[in-house]
Amino acid sequence: xxxxxxxxxxxxxxxxxxxxxxxxxxxxxxxxxxxxxxxxxxxxxxxxxxxxxxxxxxxxxxxxxxxxxxxxxxxxxxxxxxxxxxxxxxxxxxxxxxxxxxxxxxxxx
Numbered sequence: 001x002x003x004x005x006x007x008x009x010x011x012x013x014x015x016x017x018x019x020x021x022x023x024x025x026x027x028x029x030x031x032x033x034x035x036x037x038x039x040x041x042x043x044x045x046x047x048x049x050x051x052x053x054x055x056x057x058x059x060x061x062x063x064x065x066x067x068x069x070x071x072x073x074x075x076x077x078x079x080x081x082x083x084x085x086x087x088x089x090x091x092x093x094x095x096x097x098x099x100x101x102x103x104x105x106x107x108x109x
Contacts, residue, residue: 006096017090020066025051026059030068030082039072039079 005011021027032048033040046056060080063069067086072079095101 014096016066017068020062020068023059023062025049025055026063029056029059029063033069033080033082037082039074039081041074041077041079045080 006014021030028049029045032045042053042057042060045060046053049056060069060071064071064080067083068090069080070083072081
């Protein structure tokens with residue numbers, strides 16, 4: 001029955017989040033930024049993950065598109081930080097699959 005389904009808009013939002021996290025490097029970046037809880041330069045992030053700057057920048061771009069990560073201009077540089085509001089409303093896959101109420105992604109994210 002359609003009325004029992006998660007609404008389409010919310011499902012699309014969650015799908016974009018899951019796609020963004022469908023790469024282990026992006027999961028590591030989100031975890032790293034969340035754990036450090038401060039804006040970081042690409043250079044700092046590159047040093048931590050040991051990948052090329054262009055690779056890290058591409059992953060950060062994907063994460064900023066779904067607002068897991070926020071970018072702040074600092075002079076000519078860009079610093080990245082975790083978006084606590086968005087990560088806070090990201091439902092676990094188990095919650096959604098088990099039919100538990102999912103947080104509203106629109107307000108905080």
